[in-house]
Amino acid sequence: MSALVRAAGGSTEVRHRGPEEPAPADAGATLLCVVFRVGASEYALPAETVLQMESFEGATPVPGAPPFIVGVVQVRGRILPVLDLRLRFGVPVGEPSLENRIVVGQVGERVVALLVDSAREVLVIPRAELKPPPAMLDGSGRGFVQALAQLGPRLVMLLDFARIIEEEDPHGV
């Protein structure tokens, strides 16, 4: 955070906020998240990443696409790939149900729909509750989980959307 202070002489100087100054009220103290379930676990994405949620009525298979892509769907005139998070996370694929949802997320220019078991909730997570994931959890090296939050009895894993929609797993990371 920096502020421009215009001095009387017309010159401009940049003043940085010192560490003792409090952060502006609210900004950054909490994180608004969309929470959904895949298998037995709960995951979250920052609400600012999520464009919308839709019910899932099947996708058109795209032959030759990566195995975790179940196909494409049309959402408001746009054709979006649907990435099955069960397949991506190595969870055995369950029976399709009416609870299934697609969570449409955007990072940069890319818009991808994630297929999840169910999604209902928007949750405010205090940033102080977000802890780095244990190294063992991230053993695959893919960095899908950005942070963990233990909210009472619930454990919510905050996902890194950009990593999840990467075309290939990065090597040697």
Add this chain to the structure above:
Amino acid sequence: MHATFTPSPKQAERGLNITAVRERVAALAEIVQVLPLAVPPSPDAPGGLSFALLLVTAAPDLDIAAAIGIDASDVRQLDSAPVEPVPSDAAPAVVVDEPELLDEVAPQRLRFVRVDVARLDDAMEHLSTLIVTRSRLARAVAGLRAAGVQTRELAEVLRDNGRQLRDLRASILRVRMVPVAEVLDRLPLVLRGLRRESGKQVRLLVEAGNAEVDKGVAERLFPALVHLVRNAVDHAIEAPELRARLGKPEEGTLRITVGSHSNARLELTVSDDGGGVDRAAVARRAGGELPSTDDTLLDALCRAGLSTRDEATMTSGRGMGMDIVKRIVVDQLGGELSMKTEAGSGTVFTLRVPLTLTIVDAFTLDCRGQRFVVPVSSVEEILEVDPAAVRFGPSSRAERLGLIERRGEAVPLVDLGGALRMKAEAQATRQALLVRYRGEPLAFGLERVIGQQEAVVRPLADPLVQVAGIAGATDLGDGRPTLVLDLYSLGAALQERAA
């Protein structure tokens, strides 16, 4: 003075278009203004377009007329006083006062409207939704008919509606068309910079004729042309001293021609009179065998990051960017790219691209239980296949190539589902789509072709679903995406897999 240049095939034959005229006249005169004028189309002005040139010069009429390719009597002096010779390094005092001429220009100009492309896209988008709605309507009527309802009048309305939509589509597409010459007009500027950087002498001949292309296609195509021009100057055309030693004119020639390949495709050629592509150098770089044909040589050139030069240069860096050219022409525009090269005498690149994007006439078909569409323009013929008459040659691969007879000629038959690597089980091949891949016939076998309809093609923008052979998706009225196949790129992918 005032002179008029009217583009025509006759002028184009002599290498004269407005760009060439500008360059030639600029050498003799100070160009005050070049005004495009709409004129009634005639044999002399088939494009209905003419350019008025206002010039300040001391050069004789005869020279100016020769530069423009017109009779000296058609050059008019606007000033009764003799023109003072202007020292070449001093800025000429430009005073143009010719009310008569301006009167002539103004009303013509009023006939044109400048439109933001976004507005045209908008109109196109609305038309697209209309076409999708029509598909839904047709589906609903078919449902009624199946339920035993009398639908004759409805069907008639549908037919009229379909025709009107086609007319509307044609009108909007026409509005979006821009002269190819206008796109190519930006190339001389690019070339000027390249000439300066490379120290080579190159002249550009452009024969664009009256061809027109969709604005969206033109915008995408331009970077590919810049790459090809760059490559020609940087890699193909030799330095003046070397050219002189080889007995070539010191000035290299780069020629771009434009023509209609068929009524749905535009063909552009970019040719140079340089040294041709060095096969051995490409093989060395690509780390493979010596490419034996121009096609395999082009494939090697289009591999990402390849350059036949050891050092990076200012203009083309290390790579030739042929991978980018291919991506634009083949992947983005659904076109074809080919090349002919001859050591010592030059290279010709041929680009064939669709004139328009987004809405195409398409065949709908079933393959392994999934519905697909294929643009009609890419299919040469639909063949009936008798499964018992398909012959298989020896093959070590899982995807066996069959052979079928077509008018006394054996044509390779590829199973479409197999080529697409579909997981569903193969079904009996009853029909095949015949396409031409690099001039050779190739048939894709499938269960059945269902019908023909208009399809709004939306690109599959995300890299996760960019797959060879799939050009995009369309909505046939059921609200679900149906994949649009690009059999040409599927053929290319098969070739790659076989290699």
